[in-house]
Amino acid sequence: MARTALILHGGAGARRERNYDAEVVHMRQVVEAMKARLDAGASAVDVAVEAVVMLEDSGLYVAGRGASPNLAGAYELDASLMDGASGKAGAVAALQGFRNPVVAARAVMDRTPHVMLAGEGAALFAHDQGLEPIGDEEAWFTRAGKGEDNHPPGGLSHGTVGCCVLDSEGRLAAATSTAGVFGKMPGRVGDTPIPAAGTWADDSAAVSCTGQGEYFIRVAAAARTAFGVAAGQSLAEAAQATIDRIGGLGGDGGLIALDREGNIAQPYNSQGMKRAWLTTDGEIGVQVFDQ
Numbered sequence: 001m002a003r004t005a006l007i008l009h010g011g012a013g014a015r016r017e018r019n020y021d022a023e024v025v026h027m028r029q030v031v032e033a034m035k036a037r038l039d040a041g042a043s044a045v046d047v048a049v050e051a052v053v054m055l056e057d058s059g060l061y062v063a064g065r066g067a068s069p070n071l072a073g074a075y076e077l078d079a080s081l082m083d084g085a086s087g088k089a090g091a092v093a094a095l096q097g098f099r100n101p102v103v104a105a106r107a108v109m110d111r112t113p114h115v116m117l118a119g120e121g122a123a124l125f126a127h128d129q130g131l132e133p134i135g136d137e138e139a140w141f142t143r144a145g146k147g148e149d150n151h152p153p154g155g156l157s158h159g160t161v162g163c164c165v166l167d168s169e170g171r172l173a174a175a176t177s178t179a180g181v182f183g184k185m186p187g188r189v190g191d192t193p194i195p196a197a198g199t200w201a202d203d204s205a206a207v208s209c210t211g212q213g214e215y216f217i218r219v220a221a222a223a224r225t226a227f228g229v230a231a232g233q234s235l236a237e238a239a240q241a242t243i244d245r246i247g248g249l250g251g252d253g254g255l256i257a258l259d260r261e262g263n264i265a266q267p268y269n270s271q272g273m274k275r276a277w278l279t280t281d282g283e284i285g286v287q288v289f290d291q
């Protein structure tokens with residue numbers, strides 16, 4: 001069987017004082033479900049989106065159902081995905097009223113000539129596409145980030161989900177979805193929906209970022225990592241260099257990355273990062289903190 005691999009994250013806002021048993025169990029379930037999809041020949045793009053839908057719907061992470069509102073009380077969600085084989089990307093920013101922002105991002109990629117739709121236009125498009133709306137927002141959202149929303153340098157506490165996939169045909173894809181940082185201003189957009197900043201996939205690497213998005217935008221974190229691999233760095237070196245650069249600017253967060261050999265990198269400079277992976281040998285791992 002062809003060698004497939006995957007890594008996902010549930011955000012780099014993890015706090016040592018909090019218990020993540022539910023997330024650990026859930027992330028393993030997502031990897032197991034996606035392993036079955038990859039074994040059945042599913043494409044990297046499909047698996048990246050399906051994994052992120054499971055993460056969004058769980059209500060366990062600060063994305064999809066787990067979102068927290070902005071300072072005005074509105075739930076504005078961001079998501080993007082990129083197909084490394086075609087170089088196509090799709091994104092939505094500050095989307096309100098729909099259950100799965102990553103599905104809206106996929107529709108932008110597949111069914112429009114654009115890469116990103118924002119705000120009201122994104123919501124109109126999601127409606128026209130028949131995507132599932134949220135009825136009662138207060139009943140739907142779980143605010144999963146309670147307990148993660150009181151940290152770090154600069155105050156931009158955060159949580160996000162993402163997934164990078166290598167499929168049986170050697171194609172790479174990445175997808176990322178978030179409610180952004182806690183206490184964000186209305187209209188604030190972070191790195192998550194911006195290809196090159198929060199998400200990237202080409203034929204060298206797939207990358208999904210999580211952290212204080214303002215810093216990830218400033219260094220083009222996801223593309224920088226893939227370009228480092230294309231220029232001859234190992235995935236681990238390129239990924240660590242990106243996080244070091246962000247740390248040097250005072251930023252906090254992490255990223256997950258996968259190259260076309262199926263190597264995995266998962267550096268972060270925050271307290272922890274919820275993540276789980278499937279190696280090319282078929283082994284599954286799940287981790288939140290390093291010790």
Ligand code: ASP
Pocket residue numbers: 011012013157158159160178179180181189190191192198209210211212213214
């Ligand atoms: N990067 C996301 C943002 O800034 C937040 C996160 O990853 O936790 O919107």
